[in-house]
Ligand code: FES
């Protein structure tokens with residue numbers, strides 16, 4: 396089961412961010428990156444799931460199209476046995492309903508060319524954009540805004556070279572966001588090989604100087620909408636860990652200062668600037684797949700002045716940074732999110748959690764997301 400319905404007794408008791416708790420399957424009417432462009436070859440359809448919806452992507456003459464991966468007739472998935480008899484169309488393997496990739500029209504039925512349904516029915520199609528080596532899909536039913544409304548500032552900048560990887564994580568997407576944007580979770584990274592080998596200064600946590608809101612919202616139209624965590628300037632980094640005043644553990648006193656600016660953006664994408672070293676950024680998405688799975692799509696970016704420089708940076712990501720940073724550092728995060736799922740999986744975590752001062756940025760994110768999302772994905776959309 397894809398899940399998606401939320402325990403009504405929990406919703407009753409949530410204060411301040413109820414829409415966020417309802418959004419178990421994510422926020423509708425937003426752009427999400429589905430796959431890397433390199434994963435989609437010419438006329439070789441790829442099945443993806445986003446927010447519980449099964450989608451089939453295909454590249455035809457270089458342009459990517461998306462259709463619902465579910466035949467109108469009896470609901471089977473085309474991807475269970477892909478059949479194509481004419482370029483630009485897909486034929487269902489069962490009774491040969493044949494659809495146009497561009498607009499979803501039922502253009503023919505091979506087994507009954509006289510059917511009244513021909514030309515009168517359409518399968519759902521999805522808006523698709525290719526940018527920075529990623530394929531973005533709009534999941535929803537409104538006219539899509541520009542892609543720039545749903546990605547962090549800087550991501551689409553000319554000259555910003557991007558490369559990365561993606562993988563499935565067995566936790567709800569919100570536990571991904573809240574792990575990435577959580578200032579005190581860095582405690583789990585204390586032994587990471589990136590931190591040790593790359594001489595990065597990483598405290599064990601942050602003690603806010605004053606309680607309350609230490610964030611800055613960005614809500615301009617048309618977007619993107621998000622939130623900066625200002626803890627860097629409004630906290631005391633904890634390098635010397637103690638219990639009852641007795642020293643027990645130390646943070647990493649490295650020379651390189653990174654992660655000055657950490658921000659989270661709708662519909663669930665984090666920017667860490669700079670990271671993992673000066674001049675680079677990490678942009679990472681936590682994409683709802685179903686109620687208990689998210690796709691963790693991690694990218695690194697650097698401003699480059701030419702296509703050669705961009706290609707060389709993309710190689711550097713593959714050869715160095717995937718191992719050292721995207722795996723070597725973020726494997727800890729994946730593990731932590733999956734461990735957290737146990738507590739939040741039945742929704743009760745949202746009312747039974749007991750947050751502390753450093754979590755106020757997460758609370759602000761929940762409120763912002765509740766106010767500014769463009770819709771909630773619900774089980775009836777599937
Ligand atoms: S189920 Fe697809 S044509 Fe019958």
Ligand SMILES: [Fe+2]
Pocket residue numbers: 574575580581584725728
């Ligand atoms: Fe982390």
